[in-house]
Amino acid sequence: MRKYASVRAFRDRISFLIDRKAFLYTVIFLLFLGVVFLISVGMGEQLFSPWKAFNIMLGNGSSFESLIVQSFRMPRILISILVGISLAVAGAILQAILRNPLASPDVIGITGGASVAVVLFLAIFSNESNALTVSIHWMPLAAFIGATIVAILLYLLAWKNGLSSFRLVLVGIGLWALTKALTNLFMIIGPIHQAAQANVWITGSVYGSNWSNVQILAPITIVLLLIAFIMTRHLNIQELGEDIALGVGARLERQRFSLLLLSTGLIGSAVAFAGGIGFVGLMAPHIARKLVGSSFGNLLPLSAIIGAVLVLLADTIGRTVFLPIEVPAGVFTAAIGAPYFIYLLYRQRNA
């Protein structure tokens, strides 16, 4: 069997080269995501078998069953998937432009920037009765702005005759601490302080997602994802390093900047709806890279799917295993992700 299959259409005007192995892994993980999806739909205080869950989704259940599935579980599951995809793709892009496997959006403060913006947004645009005075549609934009500000700050502050990736991580850790402090500060100022929700949201949870959230998040994620796939060739060049990228004629800084904006957009929209679900942006691209190598045409789809699986699994476990208590998904992703980060650090010990 050859390693690649080629797909050509419109008299060879459009052609793709498909890496068979990557394609296989992508399909396998897609199926796995489907299985987790069905199990997650069925899990909860009302248990359904995956097959029954599938039937209910097709509309063959009692009105009570379809209420549970359609109104309560589905939006939450969809948000988990969208958030997982966004974080994983953003992480993969960041790792490419920063050329640093440790560049997780959480550890370098970008997620934190989005959190600050969201808490500030809630503090400014809330009236006495804790109701929002502007449409919640603006929240992803606020999160995006927050994430972008931190990303640009990070870039500027770490710049010193070029960008050393370790300096970047160190400056990022500093910014992370600052965003944590600012988030706490704005929580005290704003009405979100009263809500016990705040603590859960900061940890990262998709609790209480509804269809209107899905309606806002889905188009954003899909559009950004498409842009990411179109830009894969630039990503591949970025990973070769500055000199080679310049040598092959890439407009390095401009591409790097637009890629940075792309990843902050993904992170911002994810954080706006799920808070800081940590370490997904670190783990998913790493696992994907282990399986299919670092060509971004293969890497991006697979890490998106793995990200979705991670968040969905974490949320499903969090809302079912410890009933009646709900554990935020972010607790699980951090509990797995932080040791993974340490392991990466250990592997890099002689680098």
Added chain:
Amino acid sequence: MVLHSNKSKLVGLIIGVLFLILFNFLSIILGYTNITIQTVIDAFTNFNGSNEHIIIQDVRLPRALIATAVGASLGIAGALLQALTRNPLASPDILGFNAGASFAIVVALMLFSVTSLQATTWIAFGGATIAGLLVYFLGSIGRDGMTPIKMTLAGAAIAALFASLTQGLLVMDESALEQVLFWMAGSVQGRKLEILLAVLPYLAIGIVIAITISNKINILTMGEDVAKGLGQRTMFVKLITGLSVILLAGGSVAIAGPIGFIGIVVPHVVKSIAGNDYRWIIPYSGVVGGILLLMADIGARYVLMPEEVPVGIMTAIIGTPFFIYIARKGGKLA
């Protein structure tokens, strides 16, 4: 380095102590309830049970003293850690001590219902020790030994790990959240004098150790090989230094919760004033640390009047630019 001769350093230290006393005094009179100097003097010489006198004796005075003790301990702990790890970014919070102690206390409170002050203090020591050792170990693996960058990254990862575990435990038990949240924010406000008195012996021992071994630390900072060549038992010195750090950092966390960045800022400020001799750096760090935390605490009362900002937030906002500045300098000692 501003001060060169021993005489000028001594004068500087005395001026520092005077400033420390001044800020203690300011900490007592400034705040939501404004208090005149005369009332303060009256509250101690001729207590009449009035509202203001009670505020001074039960609220303002403990708060000022606790800020002084915690600030001094964190400053000295930072100086010792930076010498021990030869890492200018080292401080109790960056290396995960605070997160470890917080986690241990939450576990003890929730799973074993430990509430006694003494037990909490020891548990904080335990947590700080475990986290510190983990970070030390992780930061030292590899061929090139302990580098500032590896150490900082390991600290960030361990801190994130413990923080998420703590968060997870707290979400499961909301009544515990209420008990702990106040403490977790990192504040010197609303703590009784008894808390300070219970922990003070450990802090005092830590400080005495630090001052006693300061000349050994001078030799240690020349590098392991040189120190060994000069006949120092480096392992012993490191262990004693570590013990002192744990007493100081763990004790501070037990009193005030996690307060960041004092330990990183203070030693750098001190070195620019008093040079690189640890016999001076240790006492100076104590004094400057106390002043810095008192200042941050007074500031925390005015940012959001009439509400108060936990002082941990203030120190983070002041300290981050400093941290980034040092990181940009490429981890060279000041």
